[in-house]
Amino acid sequence: MTFAHWSAALREHWGIDAELSRLDGEYDLNFLAKDNGDQGYILKAMRPGCEKWLVDMQVKALEHIASNEPEFPCPRVIPSTAGESLLTLPDEDGQDRLVWLVNQLPGRCYAKAEPKSDALIHEVGQVLGGSAKVLADFRHEGLKRDFKWDLMRAGWIRDQLSCISDPARRATLEGISEDFAKLESVLAELPKQAIHNDANDYNIMVAGELGETRRVSGLIDLGDMCAAPRVCDLAIAAAYIVLDHPEPETALAALVAGYHEAYPLTPAEVDIIWPLLRARLAVSVVNSTMMAADNPDDPYVTISQAPAWRFLEGNTLHGGLLTARLRAACGLPVVDGADRVLAWLEQERGSFAPLMGQDLADAPLGSLSVEHSAWPQNPFHMPLEEAARVGEEFEDNGRVWLGYYHEPRLIYTDAAFRKGPWKASNRRTVHLAVDAFAPAGTPVFAPLCGEVFAAEYRDGHLDYGGVIILKHETPEGDSFFTLYGHLDPEILDRLKPGDTVEKGEEFCRLGAPGQNGGWAPHVHFQLALTTEGIETDWPGVGDPDDMYLWRALCPNPAALLNLPDGKVEYAPTRKEDVLAGRRAHFGGNLSLTYNDPVMLMRGWKHHLFDEWGRPYLDAYNNVPHVGHAHPRIHAVAADQLKRVNSNTRYLHPAQTAFADKLLSKLPDHFEVCFFVNSGTEANELALRLARAHTGAKGMVSPDHGYHGNTTGAMSISAYKFNKPGGIGQADWVELIEVADDYRGSFRRDDPDRAQKFADLADPAILRLQEKGHGIAGFIAETFPSVGGQIIPPKGYLPAVYDKIRAAGGVCIADEVQTGLGRLGEFYFGFEHQGAMPDIVVMGKPIGNGHPLGLLVTTKAIAESFDNGIEFFSTFGGSTLSCRTGKEVLDIVDDEGLQDNARRQGVRLINGLKMLQQKYTCVGDVRGMGLFLGLELVNADGSEATEICSYIKNRMRDHRILIGSEGPKDNILKIRPPLTIEAEDTDMIVEILDSILQEVEAA
């Protein structure tokens, strides 16, 4: 038996007692050996006849690394007890094999590690660079090997391309082959050294459990080592990293920057990464096609080649622009000469002809930033009328005013600015130019002499209109470019490519909105150090996460305006500063969501935007019930604040109008409203009302409920008082089990579960009576939310209410989370239950962000409360609050938001149920309308808190905000504004699907 043979060998020669299991290996025998202490080893028994130099080279290289860089992550060779690193031992058949032992590294291979974040890829680059650095002085005869995987010799595929039968594919490879031929002389000039030469995604090990940062734990398998330029090593790793990566250019930049950090590259090396990467993929597909020639019908070849073909045929990357990106990621000049151009511009600052014919040193700046500006009202749609007025608040009798460079703006609303399929996909927001706003027709002057590189008319909505690009040359002969956008298209009659424009020449004019793409008149003045990959179609704005590239390619043009850079450079408020301020001045128990918190500056309907204009889908917040920044809420609030904002000591029709609207949504026995400022205040008041009406003190409430943060409300909020450090349970409060029929005492297979859960109220009532408190009432979130988005079985609440009333108490429905149409089918949760509460409490959504709480009750209860002591809440029922609250209720009706909640809820639940079928960790999907929960479970059915936290944070990485709830915090809470649309619910399901895949892979 093979295992017995080799474990005996391990014992005899290394003194290690271990259990063996077989690992993959085409010809060699590889065993995983685990000793009793769980230390792992890899025992390698090479195929009979394996050349010794090949194994010796690997052993020596690993030993070289261990002695020169002891911390470097790669396997360590374990010598035998006799001190030998490489042994010759007979196998079971008596054939000699070379045998050696290394320690096992933690983790899994990169191919199976998720997520493949930029940070992880950056670290892969660092490790690879580190390996090349330590191997630079490693010498071995075997490194001179002549084999097809030496990328310097990739030219061999040229004569083999006939094996590729598809003509288009063959042509692709011919192109790559021709590009490679041009590189051969460059490669020959580069110094050679020992390199790993096969850092594919199965040779990089990654450690880190779910929720932990993934770390590279080692580089393995040095069997393809050879001597070659180190950039070949990097290009080979790059060829695997890009495959099926959604943003290959970003991944490449992370990899190359990581490598550069560990082992700095030269610009000339960076310049050949892209063609080398393509050459490596070409070698792979040609090689596997040749290998498969004997088995033409073997589907494995097609399958294994598919990712490489998908990349070679599908990617739209521009090699020149990619190379500029890689240079920028390394902090190298973005093109040769870029540093000289910048130095020359610096030297000439102050001597350029004035762009607007006047000194701009005192010109005011106007910010159109996400943070400081409300342009446009709808960040997903900018109508022409609005674009033509952008920045009108800065206009001052035609005086020139400037718009910032490097300013994130939401005015670029067209889908062309989006980088993905969703509204919440990343978008390009950061301005790469300086704007000069002035009346249409204002002349523009050339800051320096140049040759017309392009003169065009771009007639698209919010495009450039008339646009000119000039090409300039420094006295040293380095070229650079300037762009002038939003011009009067009359330029096309006068200027064409190749024409010269003199310094100070009045060469164009600002266009009117009808001619300039639709904008308020201004010139967009942009500098670029190369046109590689952008040609005449320059992006005027960039993705905030790509600024390392765009700031290098299109630097601040202030020097050309004779201005200091700082004058026109925008610096958004830094999240870190706000966080530090918060830590300094706020209590530590004011909690922040997410490991990496978000700072939100704008909102629109169910989307939010951070300080850089990155959009987020808000699938969590119920307060913006009718959507963030609703124009009708803004209008009604502004209108009322212009008039009067007073209190309930005076009459105002807005008070009764709000009450009438609200009561129209409730059963007839609700006749009296109390206006307060928050859900907490309403619940506190509900307690007082219940006690005033019953003369009793005792309260019954389901466990893990939440009703507010004041002393009384906290006492009926088990979610707070029962937490470690909580105030504990008052003796006038009795808790009953939440009617959770997924995890609780009575499950969905029990038809009597509603009654059985309700019966749990009996002993609670009895205990309160025995203690002499009597029964003031019962309070429950109609559908427990912090308890885990629970929908109690139908009939539960009426059964409890009957018991409470029989004991003399009143029944309080906390509808803060569930009311006002969120449930789709029902306006209030108690309707679903067929229950009739005596008091209904509302909060959060009813003011759409304006602080508003509300209590409605019966005449009889209100009369019991009216005992001669005035009830007054200064801001409760303010004129502004009443108008705002009524407007919210009107909008729900006018925009059909309750019905939208129903439709989108069905769509979401269906999608989530599909995920439940697919993933074992999705234990339950529950909810109604847009009040949904997805319960995550471990393999043993227990609450999967870690998975829940991982998903919540990964959803945020994907720009979706959701929450988590439940006693063990293992229930994802989805509770968006009621405006959410089908494409957004699809995004939630699709992204959740991809994250659940990561969870399963972990």
Ligand SMILES: Cc1ncc(COP(=O)(O)O)c(C=O)c1O
């Ligand atoms: C069900 C329920 N009741 C009451 C409250 C308290 O409302 P507020 O925070 O407005 O005081 C909350 C708040 O989350 C709640 O969810």
